Amino acid sequence: MEELLEILCELHPDVDFESCTTLIDDKVLDSFDIVTLVAEIDDKFSVAIPAGELVPENFNSAQAIYALIEKLENE
Amino acid sequence: MKKSIVLAVIICIMAIVFAGCGGQSTNTGSSDGKNNEPTLSFTVNGTKVELGVDATDILKSLGEPKSVTEEASCAFEGLDKTYFYGNFYLTTYPNGDKENIYSCWFVDDSLSTDENIYIGATKAEVESAYGAESFNGNNAYVIKKGASMLTIIIEDDCVSAITYDAIID
């Protein structure tokens, strides 16, 4: 989870990722950020997130992203 | 891993390359001008009379007409004018403050078309000049060129009338 937060902070240092739950809805993360994020997750967690999963529910909060990673890991 | 996803996406793009349709309906009404293909014309002692064009200088070079009459349909006054020059008639229609040539027709055999067909010429001469396909199957040859039309009326095997018309939409 920490690793994930580290990646997110690198993208947007000024955002408090622990608490924020509307990353997509409030347009904190735009499509560019998501793609970079997916690439970094692929690099660090070696988990390939398919395009179908790039929906707001999965990316609205750090916890949601982490849950997605875990789901894909043990699939 | 998922080679075919990429394949699908590439096809998607390739297909969109062909999709090409304007989403926004832009009716900017860009009229790329009338079809400016030249129209039919004939020459009378040196003056080239062209159909559908501005008549001012043609009328000037034709000189004084023998008579001018105004034809108006019911509610409008002084619209189409008919000029008589002795061996042919010429009518004009108003176009803004100017007037354009609308139609011409010969009265006698002193004038002939550019393909030198004159009143009294034989049907065969007409056919050789304009080809059989322009025959309307009844009693006239109709030749179209640009926004104009030449009608050669045949009566018992020889030309009885020659008329030029401008086609205005």
Added chain:
Amino acid sequence: MQFTSISFLAFAGLLLLIYYIVPKKLQWVILLIASYIFYLSAGLEYLFFIVFTTITTYIASRIIDSRLAKQKLYLAEHKEELSREEKKEYKDKIKKKNQIALVVYLVLNFGVLAVCKGLLIVPFNQMATNTVLGFLSLGLPLGISFYMFQSVGYVVDIHRGVVRAEKNFFKVTLFVSFFPQLVQGPISKFSQLAPQLFSEHSFDGKKLSYGLQRILWGFFKKLVIADRIAAAVGALKAPEYEGMGFLLLATFYAVQIYADFTGGIDVAIGLGEAFGIQMTENFVRPFFSKNIAEYWRRWHISLGEWMKDYIFYPLSVSQPMRKLSKFTYKNMGNLGKRIPVYIASIITWFATGIWHGFSPNFIVWGMLNCFFIVLSEELMPLYAKFHARFGLKDKKIYGLFEMARMFTLMNLIRISDLFPNVSLYFSKLLSLVTNPDISVLWDGRLLNLGLTGLDYGIIGFGILVMLTVSIIGEKKGSVRDLLSQKPAVLRYALIIALLIITLLVGSYGIGYNASNFIYNQF
């Protein structure tokens, strides 16, 4: 059948009546019949295409969906005895089969589109194209890009397991051909539109009045503003207008396109609302955006979403792109992180440009947009430093400056729509500097663009009305909600006023192109 034609109004009115009389179970059937009546009014020869797309969509969706269902069942039964690898391998097998079905579906649909555009054949044999085109006697079928994209989105969603396939063939037909969105979109997602399309709608006065108000608002923008200023846009395209004349063209075109496109969408969405169906918004006051990314989140949203979901994302998470990003991460450091995204973005914008029209100027349009998006992304840190020092960020003036800058930039990019000859477009852009020709504003040339002083006044009034409504909308949310809280008398007065203005002042009907019409001589 044009949205702004009287027969369309009569058609919609009658349909509304039947819709709320007929038993609720049949409501979606009525919509389906109406959609096909609407479609047939555009011409019989186009029927082939929409039916073809509907059938292929239905078949593809059922095949892919049934395989996924079988897969889920199979995995559930043999949950214990299968190891993870076996499960993965089984799933990959199914996925492979589905992908082939998806590819076949895409090639079939877009292949047919290519034939109708006559592009595939042109390189091989000119005569063949003419015969085929002659035979099909086609321009582009009505709304093909909208219903095709919507269908593709549906099938891909099923492939991704996001949505389950609709079993009833006619319900799928309705989803593909729902008539309000046929002409200009919006491109809807199955999960958002379908439930509303097939559910039962009891008569709701509020929804109906909201819908009608929005339709009227669409008509006002289209007839009073868009169609009136169209004459000036056409005239300003002439070669002699450079510099300020060109800037005027860009601005007039912006007004026309905004009023025409959002007006059309208002009519479509308003119609949907009248039937109790809420379609996605396609515009959210785009001219208030401060940067280009925000602009493309407010202008033609449904197309942007479609391109993002079905081109940009699949592209950027695809296999080769992953390899590329691994490579660039290693030896280009920070910049390397953004290369793959920029490549994906370029391809997507290339596709969006082509979607607008298969000619060079639309490709240039796409690339310009992409360039400025990437530029603003790269300049982000620079802006941050600038704002840290000057702290203008939250000042109102700066916000207005940003909006003005964005408005002008997008106008100058959008105007490329009107210049198929790209070099002419760029020379015109250059002329802003080389030949400003500011005098066009006051030397009377404005009056021989086909618009009288009165017309300019009306357009000005129209823009003012649009601006006030947008500002209220931006600040207080839905204008119609606000209006519904006001006393009824005021609301009715406003609606009647808008109706009368649109009816009287709208530029429609025969009076508008009869130059020396008798009554003008009165």
Added chain:
Amino acid sequence: MKKKNVMGICTAVCICLLILWLLQALLMPKYMSESQEGALIAEYYDEAGGNDVIFIGDCEVYENFSPITLYEEYGITSYIRGSAQQLIWQSYYLMEETFKYETPKVMVFNVLSMKYDTPESTGNLKHREAYNRMNLDGMRWSMSKWNSISASLTEEEKEWGGNWSYIFPILRYHDRWSQLSSEDFKYIFKRDEVSDNGYLMQVNVKPVTSEHVEKPIADYQFSENCWEYLDAMKELCEKHSTKLVLIKAPSLSPVWWDQWDAQIEEYAKKNGLLYINFLDYQQEIGIDWNTDTYDTGLHLNVYGAEKLSSYFGKILKDEYDLEDHRNNEDMSSQWTKKVNSYNERKKLLEDIRDNKN
């Protein structure tokens, strides 16, 4: 609450319709001072009834015949249902509508419109649309009006609203809001009479300068479409046991070819109808082309019309022994008023003409 706002909506809708109706009345052209031909059709309805002869046709009837002269000299009561460039189907449906109001003894139809088989064949389509409005807007609503509209629409009109713009004329005239004049406000509901029983008086004199000529055409046959409407008129009159008289007014333009004349003559003989081509009787009528026309021979002025009417009145009287209404009281009181207003108008127009030049 529900009932109250339903009430609110209804009143709002009624107010809106009322405003739109008022605006439409205001925006419709009034034809009181210019293009007076546009007002002719609507004037008939208050005068309907008691006419022995009804004239149907275009400007060749409403400019060349004077019902007042027919009454003064022969006691024949007549009305001209003419309008600008009235096409043959419009004439037929107008005749059909007239029979709903009265059954004249004689219907007189001017056959010039046989030369136009479609709206487009009249040449200038902008004017054609204007003529359609003049012919149709004045008619009261009936099946005849609906059929006449559908038969008359030009391609352009079909594209821009078609029948709708006749059902709701505001759709057509909405852009006149910026051209309204005092006339529009003064005549919003009532209209003055511009004609005398359908005759649009012209007092100016503009002699014929030279002979009117038109280019020869290849095919002089009238179109099937026109023959069908002529047949329909014949049957319609037979049904109401009214005599149909075909005439060709003595206007010198547009040219009335002999081949056309022959076809009508043959048709009249075959169907036992009276056909008079007044062009052949110019001397008998006594037309003097230096004094009796206001536009170099295209139409007669009031002096020519009176001569033509007295000539034609005699034929009508002898042929169909029409009753002389001058001696029955109820008729004559009404008609003396018409004669007086005719003379007043004549005097007024002559004064305007004389002190103008």
